[in-house]
Amino acid sequence: MGLRTYVLKRTIYSFALVFFVLALNFAIFDLMPGDPTALFANQARLGGVEEAKAMQELWGLDKPVHVRFVVYMRNMLTGQFGVSYISMKPIADEVVDRLLNTFLLVGVSTIFSIIIGVVLGVVAAYKRGSIIDSLTVLSSLSTYSVPSFWLGMILLLVFSYRLHWFPSVGTTSFSAINPAPNTFVYITDKLWHLFLPTLTLTLFMYGGYLLLTRATMLETLTEDYIMTAKAKGLKQRTILFKHALKNASLPLITNAAISIGFLLSGAIITEQVFNYPGLGMWIWKAIDFTDYPVLHCIFFLIAISVIVANFIADLLYGVIDPRIKYG
């Protein structure tokens, strides 16, 4: 099977997945026990039964299931996502900022955790059996198993409450945007706010990369071509990072793609700890107020990003390892 067929197959499969997610997303909220209209009508902010009815009609909650499904599909596929029950604004307007915030957090911490994890993993594999090896493995195992929210709480306590080095809430200070938006001040302020959440997520994630890199590196280091490289008298660093790591990185890419979902889960928790206004905080507010359109939107976006990450990883296989047969 050639590359083109393979890409086509993966594309079709990814689209099938998207539709599965869409259907599941609708089913969870609209077909499960706990009728959204009843929950919504019970909210105290609606004056009486008649007003509740009017609201139901306004949001189309009184329509039969198949009509609602069509409306839902149209909303999702056009990227409009409908209108939020809480703020009464189009979700498409509100989602951008939060999505960017979450992607910023997730992206920066993915990069950091991969760099730290891979470098430490290579070092640990190279110095196998030494104290450095056991220390790195121990540290990764412990940060890996400590709950991420607890890690966040402790970091918050130490660096924010006790030392006052970093802020505990939000993405920007009021002072940085209020008088005159100076770009430099604005960016440093953003990074300053981003530091603790990123640190939490990075600590939470790097252990997995470290263990994986170490395991695959140990396997690669026994291969013949490494011996050849050594015999040629190449530098140790060249051997490790150019010869060994390149060949050991295939499982890493799979893992990075799979762990996007894991990372987004971590981000939801971390945002909650630091009151960081991204998708994670939003999901929470939406659950509190049974804001179903928002929940649809968030869940869809998260699943889409995971699917896309997996798709890209599948394609990258071939680029990194030409030996792969597509099939």
Next chain:
Amino acid sequence: MKLVGIVAILVGIVFTLAGAYGLAGGTGITFTINERVVSAQEGGLVFSIVGVIVLLGGIAMSYIGFKFSWPTIFSIVIGLCSLIILAILFGMGYNLVAGIVALVFSCLFVATRARKIWNWMRARDIKLQIRRFKEFWNTFRRSKRGLFGVGILIFYIAIALAAPLLTPNDPIKGFYVSGDFAAPSWFRSIPGGENLTGNFQLTTEQGFPTITSLFQEWNLTASSSESGSITLRYDPNVGNGSASIVFRRKSSTVLAQKVEAHLTKEFPFPYGPPRRFSCNITLFAEGVEKVPVRVSFTIKQVGGNQSYPFFWSEKIENTTKTGVTPSPPIDSYDSDFKSRIGGDIWVDPAKIVFSEPANYTYDISILFIDNKEETIGDTFETIVYIDDLNVKLYGTAFGALGTDQLGRDIFAQFLYGARISLFVGLLAALLSVSIGLLVGIVSGYVGRFVDEILMRFSDMLLVLPVLPLLIVLIAVLGTSIMNLIVVIGMLNWMGFARVVRSQTLSLKERPFVEAAKAVGAGTFHIIARHILPNVLSLIYVSLALSVPSAITYEAAISWLGLYDPKVISWGRMLYDAQINEGIERLWWIIPPGISIALVSVSFILLGYALDEILNPKLRRRR
């Protein structure tokens, strides 16, 4: 005839699950022994023990075979009787008695089957089994990491099982065992903690239970007693013993006017202010139609000039047998009471009244107002009974780990939390491993389009982000611990299914399966006898390795506030700490967090150790 055995297995499973539900704090029967509320959890424990016994009995039966003979019928009758009696006893709430009965009956059950079981064990060559286990243990013992994991695990299992023995306090319903937000009591012995107070009760037991407790500890003084006499008596018949203060006129022609009696007790309180104080009391009165009374309470510092009258009653003019209790309650958290002591609701009466370490006097004063002319010449006694006196000062230091925002013992919550973490982790892992095993074997053995469908489906589930899905499902389905276990189990089986599938695919082609097929073995037989035993070692490892993620998910979900209100878990403790600004109280957030990590690590280490021993072929260099 294996039917009876299978029925027994099913009954056993139902019992075990029911017990597990009770153990997790499901809606069960609660009752009290010595004022301690015994939860449904003990009942659940008993239930699950019985369930496991019946389960094992059923398995044994289905293995041994079953013939109708008098001893077997006898044993079944005993078993059924025990079930009925147990059900009745549980219904009446005698969990402990039921437990003993269950134990006796299961002993009887085993005794009637003893010979059969013994024969069966001889046939299986029990010695060989023991030797195998010993060999396994000897290999396992060499793995330091595995031993470390098992050690931690045993510690937490011991904590979880012995929680009711280690603490008398209820983790959820034991409100105000001390003041809220109390520090650990060992803080008092380190510098800076001298001002912390323990709990203090004016009377060791509520009311005046004995004569000596009244006459040795309390003083009676009367203000002007020229024409009226005041005496103090002990009355064991009112309440659980009460003090009665009796007024009698000396002369039959003169009214005594106002006579004031003070019943006082001095007590040292050499600490800083308590967090809260309350004073329960019930008053009974006799003969007050002729001489009405007023009752008031005062606390004053001995030698100081400030005194705080914090209750004064209306004029009591009617004989009361049911008792009068102060309203609003005398409690420093009561807003009416606060405004009476300090003027507004923002002051803390505890800090005003007990402002410094000193000796204090608690004063119950009773004013007899003898001014009704028409009663001159009558002979009567006016008696005021004081009962249920309970003056309680809630401390600012308590127990090993202090208290939470509702004055509940954090140490008790920590101990009971171990139950939930282990329970959720193990049961969810068991569920996901069972699903994975089923899907993996079916998909690997049957193959073709079934395989394709199942694997595509598991791929799809693998792509879904677990935590958002979990949050949403729990929010929609309801926050019960059973929902959580089922949902975690349903979302976690995909990885294991793949491993089992690939193993099954390779086993399917082995000669022994071909041989079995050649002699005409059915699919079910091959799976049960040839495939299953060969993937068994994978099960143990996968079980150990999928517990940590279940534990972490439970903690995360609880921490987000979607906890089961009926049970306390480590995640919920951290949630409580977070929303009550308790993040600075290290004793509150360190133990649960570290414990979640330790239990997870111990399962990971155990899994790795098992992996190395049981799957040497699959062993990777670590």
